[in-house]
Amino acid sequence: MYSNKRTISIAIVFMLFFLVFVKFFYLQVIQYETFKDRAINKVVRVLPIEAPRGNILDRSSLNIVVNSKVYDLQVVPYDVNNHFNYKLLNYYVPFDTSEIKEKIKFLNKNTISRKFKPLSIKNKIDQDVIFKIEEQRNHFPGLVVREVFIRDYFYDSNMHMAHILGATKIERYSSENPIFDKIYLNPSRGSGGLERFYNNLLSGINGKEYRLFDAMGMDRGLYMDGIYSQKKPISGANLNLTIDIHLQTYIYDLIKDVVGTVICSNPKNGELLAYVNSPTIDIKKILKGISQSELDSLNSLNGPFLNRAINVYEPGSVIKLPVAIMLLELGVDPYKTYNCDGAYEFKSENQRPKKCWKEGGHGDVNLIDAIVESCNIYFYHSVIDNYNRFYRKKWYSWMDTLGFGKLTGIDLLYEKKAVLSHDMSKSKMLNMVIGQEMRVTPLQVIQMINIIANDGFMFSPHINKDYNSDVRKISLNKKKLNLIKSSMKDAVYLDWGTAKRARLKNSDVMVMGKTGTAQQSGGKSPHAWYAGYMEYKEKKDMVSIVVMLENGGKGGELATDIARKIFNKIIELNTLNGYY
Template sequence: MLMAVYCLFFLILLARLWYIQVLMERHYKAAAQENRVRLVLLKATRGTIYDRNGSVLAFNLPSYGLSFVPASLKGRYSSVEDFLKELSGELKIPYDELCRNYKRRFYSTYWPVLVIDGLPLTQVIDIREWLMPQGVLNLEVDTRRFYPWGEIFSHVIGYTAEISEAELKLYSGKGYRGGDHIGKTGLEKLYEDYLRGVDGYQEIEVDALGRRVSVIKEVLPKNGFNLLLNIDKHLQKVAYDALGDRRGAVILMNPKNGAVLALVSKPSYDPNYFVWGVSPSEWKSFISDPLRPMYNRAVQAELPPGSLFKTLVALASLSEKIVSPKQQFYCSGFMKVGNRVFKCWKEGGHGFVNLYRAIAHSCNVYFYNLGIQLGVRKIAEYAENCGFGRKTGIDLPSESEGFVPTPEWKEKYFKEFWYPGDTVNLSIGQGFLLVTPIQMATFVSAIANGGMLYQPMLAKALTDGDGNVIKEFSPKSCGKLPFSKSIIEEVKKGMRLAVTEGTAKLLSDSFIRAAGKTGSAQNPSGQEYAWFMGFAPYDNPEIAIVVLIEEGGAGGSAAVPVAKKVLEFFFGRYAYGSNKGKGG
């Protein structure tokens, strides 16, 4: 009986040994290999962002952190939690924070997990003396973005910050890991795939104490491309300063190719504040700020254009042969449409005005007449063909579309007919019509160049670390204005007259031969929106400009002085020969 028991025990032991040696051989062999091999991440360097003249707008600063490979804790700590508790005591960092970082950034048992970053180098050295000899902690030298121009470029460049859990899921196929930094807004977001580069890694052999023995395999990182912009940092700063403390936007474009030379939105924010991370309460305070500093007014603000829209109505009326440039209408200061009275901004009226003087002095009654004759459908058709009601395609995220109203839309959403008074309001850029500053910049650029609509572009080229051009962003035409060059020239004459004797006369004492149009759009919650759009030199335009000031009042007194400062700097700095001498 006893022999039978021994035999049974021996058979069971043999079976167990056979299971361990045969069936589990691969498992234990792989585990031993994995315990001997460590993966070391080799981070790619994010590309630098430059202005058109090679000035640095965004670059990288060294960032120090600590990581550990979870598998390396075996035999040293009973659990990851015990290790993090000990680390918490040494770093004087809350245990909960280390746990959150670990859970958010965990990728694999055999892959380094960054548990803390942003440490001063002196502190890192002290910690290395404590734990690194044990082969547990690794020093991670990474980079973090720095923006030397701060608020001035925030709405153009944007910022980077740590990738969120939602973004990890969204970009699951792009090789991101918890702890990576990613472009959140602006050009940093839009050109993320070009800027980020591709990380490399090393497979290293370590001894029993976790010390490096040899490199088994190495895949070098591929650094990100550098991004060269059309933006001029000097123009950007002058435009930013010219706005002062007012809310608004300034855009400068090259009308010959759509290159954006400056794009400012105020109020703004310091992007450096977000790079190292903000708490939920801090983030909430930013997005709930009534001044909306995170809101890019240059491409997101949807507002009535006011009298800027009169140029489109003038172009459409000439194209439809409703009016000739010298044909006059009488402005008595008001016009009666049905049982409603629509006033001109000038009390007592402008008297007899032709198209040139109507544009120059922004006569409402003149454009009431044109609008009634054109009709809402023609106005809407021309507006859409000029690029309104759709995105311009500028290389920034979150661009708004604006809105061009139609009778069908009003009936659907308001259960009302389109009244003649609605057309009267539309003819002077009021009512339901909404545009963005970047749409107005694209439109006035097309007027300046004779009719070509260009997609506004901030990016000029991508280069590698040696300065070789990898990709050029060539001008992109997105259609033409639906008007002949001769018709556009007639409207340009009116815009020139606006500077020499009309509502933009504050520009007349400058050495710049500019042309433009002012606007003041009704604001139901405050003072009017002040607008100006223009170009210079008049005879051979090199620059187009749009200025918006929220609750600024009259465009001629609020927006024109801003445009004057910027244009005088531009032509003073670059000294275009066609602008020398006085002449308004």
């Protein structure tokens, strides 16, 4: 009896094991495909989709910067086999085949997960090369081609607008699972241009998509069952600039062989129509990759990375304009004369005479003459006679009022602040009153010119056309301000005016100007300045210009010649395209 019960128990256990085995066989063999699909459809993961950056356009809606594609070339070590044609791939894309082979061999032999992670061969490959590789794809098992967005530039803006736009760079983020690798196009951290300043505007809103993954992390496509909704990316907004790309390119071609900067502006609203630095850099080449030898060659130039328009320089006689405004507003008689015989002699024998730029002197000069002929002696007398009364107490506040000594507020990063002293000695003031031993930026100078041209209204200089510029009214006596304008006109149209080379033959346009020659130490040539504006007599439309050439000689020569050519180009463009 006991033996029968034992036999029955063993039979029951055996039958249970047999049934489990049959079920296991059924699930793992017969129903393999069905349950395999169910297994891989278990995991839903969200992946970010980068929003394309917005385009950058000039004032006439011409594209300056757009998005373009390049490609990263990678291989998955696990999928590479003996049929991979390294020689053929190296023909299309030069790379170190021995190094890649060794890496693939090591990863396949010594790692578990890393053998499934793409290994970089070459980045930023042009599309035409990728097309040729794709035609031979069967020769490259395990090859992965990844699409990458970069910035593309029209009208050579990657050169002449490099300091305005700023560089971008591709940032790659790797994860253990390659499907989660991210590639972003972001402004370079050290860049002070518009790409970084308006990054939030240009970047847009990233999207997301839900995808199915198996346990090995293999992508099984989009999840479309409706539980999760896909979110498309929203492209970044376009950035419309105040820059006239045709004027910009013209000016760059005009000054690319000298060292300096040119700024053009609309005095009535602070818009910058052109903003050119020379020498410059090629931000497209830097984005796609630059060799050490190319970088060394670039660094051998005279500061190509320097944004000269917002850098500090001695202004030379250009500073006589705000000094003259101060003197007039404080009640100085503009017709009082001082005699200029070429040098100012001090009473003390221990003090060396201070010279005028014109050795023979200008004779008797008043304030208006001193601006027209840029006479230093007049301003030396002015300091000696009025140091305690005006200069010592009023200089700083008036320079500050007219925009010097503080930032202009331009929509670029890293603008230099030219520091002014509050309390200067008389000896130092004798140098500062003619633009020596002090610093300003070319952008501050054009802002001051705009104040004169626009009857005391000050707008923040800006490059974004949709920028709401701050405006401030400086209380200036209109009659006295007109004396300044008249002096600047005479500097151009009188034969003895220092800015006479800016004179135009066009009778519909009036040009005002002031030159500056800032002496430099060490036997170097002086910095050359031209600052002024042109005005259409009937329409009253205006464009201001500042030209600053490092070690460019006298302000009344090359710098003024450049200004004249730019004025003529502006007239030509206005005739074709309408007024700014």
